[in-house]
Amino acid sequence: QVQLVESGGGLVQTGGSLRLSCAASGRTFSDYAMGWFRQAPGKEREFVAAISWSGLSTYYADSVKGRFTISRDNAKSTVYLQMNSLKPEDTAVYYCAMTSISYYYTGLRFDYWGQGTQVTVSS
Numbered sequence: 001q002v003q004l005v006e007s008g009g010g011l012v013q014t015g016g017s018l019r020l021s022c023a024a025s026g027r028t029f030s031d032y033a034m035g036w037f038r039q040a041p042g043k044e045r046e047f048v049a050a051i052s053w054s055g056l057s058t059y060y061a062d063s064v065k066g067r068f069t070i071s072r073d074n075a076k077s078t079v080y081l082q083m084n085s086l087k088p089e090d091t092a093v094y095y096c097a098m099t100s101i102s103y104y105y106t107g108l109r110f111d112y113w114g115q116g117t118q119v120t121v122s123s
Contacts, residue, residue, distance in 0.1 A: 022096030
């Protein structure tokens with residue numbers, strides 16, 4: 001079965017950086033678009049970023065545009081989220097997710113989810 005395992009979360013000060021990783025198994029990783037979502041306490045899960053199967057197309061929420069970068073290494077079946085200039089409002093559990101098609105579009109359903117990794121940004 002499909003497994004997505006996130007890593008790289010932690011505690012960082014405002015303005016700092018973190019790099020999240022998500023290792024996938026159980027499916028041909030390079031066939032599918034991938035995404036990152038986050039959920040802060042008391043809030044709904046929200047879209048952060050997505051990337052097409054090839055890595056050539058990327059998509060970002062307005063709140064992270066210019067600060068976060070999504071990338072993928074199909075040879076390693078891994079997707080990354082580089083987070084720079086972190087703010088306290090970025091504090092959340094971050095989830096990796098996999099679609100069942102190769103390209104992302106707004107509202108696309110993600111079929112598989114990781115267990116999440118906590119990111120805490122102190123002020």
